[in-house]
Amino acid sequence: xxxxxxxxxxxxxxxxxxxxxxxxxxxxxxxxxxxxxxxxxxxxxxxxxxxxxxxxxxxxxxxxxxxxxxxxxxxxxxxxxxxxxxxxxxxxxxxxxxxxxxxxxxxxxxxxxxxxxxxxxxxxxxxxxxxxxxxxxxxxxxxxxxxxxxxxxxxxxxxxxxxxxxxxxxxxxxxxxxxxxxxxxxxxxxxxxxxxxxxxxxxxxxxxxxxxxxxxxxxxxxxxxxxxxxxxxxx
Numbered sequence: 001x002x003x004x005x006x007x008x009x010x011x012x013x014x015x016x017x018x019x020x021x022x023x024x025x026x027x028x029x030x031x032x033x034x035x036x037x038x039x040x041x042x043x044x045x046x047x048x049x050x051x052x053x054x055x056x057x058x059x060x061x062x063x064x065x066x067x068x069x070x071x072x073x074x075x076x077x078x079x080x081x082x083x084x085x086x087x088x089x090x091x092x093x094x095x096x097x098x099x100x101x102x103x104x105x106x107x108x109x110x111x112x113x114x115x116x117x118x119x120x121x122x123x124x125x126x127x128x129x130x131x132x133x134x135x136x137x138x139x140x141x142x143x144x145x146x147x148x149x150x151x152x153x154x155x156x157x158x159x160x161x162x163x164x165x166x167x168x169x170x171x172x173x174x175x176x177x178x179x180x181x182x183x184x185x186x187x188x189x190x191x192x193x194x195x196x197x198x199x200x201x202x203x204x205x206x207x208x209x210x211x212x213x214x215x216x217x218x219x220x221x222x223x224x225x226x227x228x229x230x231x232x233x234x235x
Contacts, residue, residue, distance in 0.1 A: 004030040005120055008049035010040030010066065011082065012058045016105070020053060023109060024116070037061025044070055049077065051119050056083040056090055056102075064090065067097050075194045076229070078119025082107075095202040098194075122226045147228040148185040148193070152178035154224060155200070158217055166212040174203050181228070197225055 007029050009020045014035070021031045032047050034040035037058045044052060052070070056063040067079055081094045081102045091102040100119050103112070155178035159171035181196035201222070208218040 004028060005051070006030045006032060006047060006049040007116065008032045008034065008040065008043055008047065008052045010034045010037065010043075010052065010058075010063070011055040012036050012060075013055075016055070016082075020107075023112075027113065029116075037063065037066045040066055041069060044074075044077075051078045051080070051116050053080050053082055053116075054099075056081055056087070056094070057085070064093060064097070067094055067099060071098050075191075075198075078116075078122065080112075080115055080119070092202075095205065096199070098198040098201075101205075122222075146185070147224070148182045151221070151224045151228045152182045154221060158213060158221065162207075162212055166207070166210070170203060170207050170210070170212055174200065174207065177203055193229075197229060201225060 007024050009017055009024075009031060010033075011017055011020075012035055017033045017035065021033060024031050032043055032049060034043045038061050040052075040054065041061070043049075054063045054066060063081060063083075067081070070077065070079065075098065079099050081091075081099045082105060083090065083102065084105045086104060094102050101115060103115070152175075155174050159167060159174050162171045177196055177200040181193055181200065184190075184192040184196055204213070204218055204221055207213045208215060
């Protein structure tokens with residue numbers, strides 16, 4: 001049997017640590033807790049969790065700084081930011097740094113469960129994720145140009161279906177990010193590919209949330225991003 005997936009919860013509120021530990025333990029995960037940013041960094045290095053739930057505001061070291069430091073050494077571990085305040089600028093910054101999402105307290109536990117599952121499936125083999133059947137993960141063949149090229153092609157197709165207003169505000173930015181990933185991939189600049197793909201993911205979330213693209217298109221492109229990064233050894 002595969003080991004349990006590990007979730008690191010970093011929050012300075014004991015009640016949050018307690019409720020998240022209880023919830024995810026009941027789902028079959030191993031939960032590790034840290035009561036502040038510095039402890040979170042230490043435990044992330046020590047335990048190498050599969051997913052990190054990270055509070056934005058903490059007294060010793062804020063979550064954005066922790067996110068930035070983790071991303072310097074681990075570009076792909078799934079990190080979900082948590083906050084008691086709707087801070088648009090903080091949300092944008094965390095997404096630009098590669099966070100999976102920015103959610104508000106009190107939690108929507110159904111969404112939280114789905115988000116953790118999605119982060120795990122994006123980063124781990126199917127048999128390592130509780131409740132995920134191997135047959136549910138499809139990995140189609142790449143074209144002769146490579147998966148980064150295929151991803152960019154799909155992004156261009158989607159951008160051209162947008163309204164003129166949406167295309168002007170987000171469509172061209174999506175195309176630029178996708179093309180940048182291809183160019184960096186060709187030149188072998190893996191860290192720059194990571195930055196381009198993270199930027200593309202952020203833009204796609206904005207497009208989805210603004211109803212510029214439907215949910216199913218967003219999910220399809222997100223899956224293509226995961227496959228593209230794996231194709232060049234970033235998964």
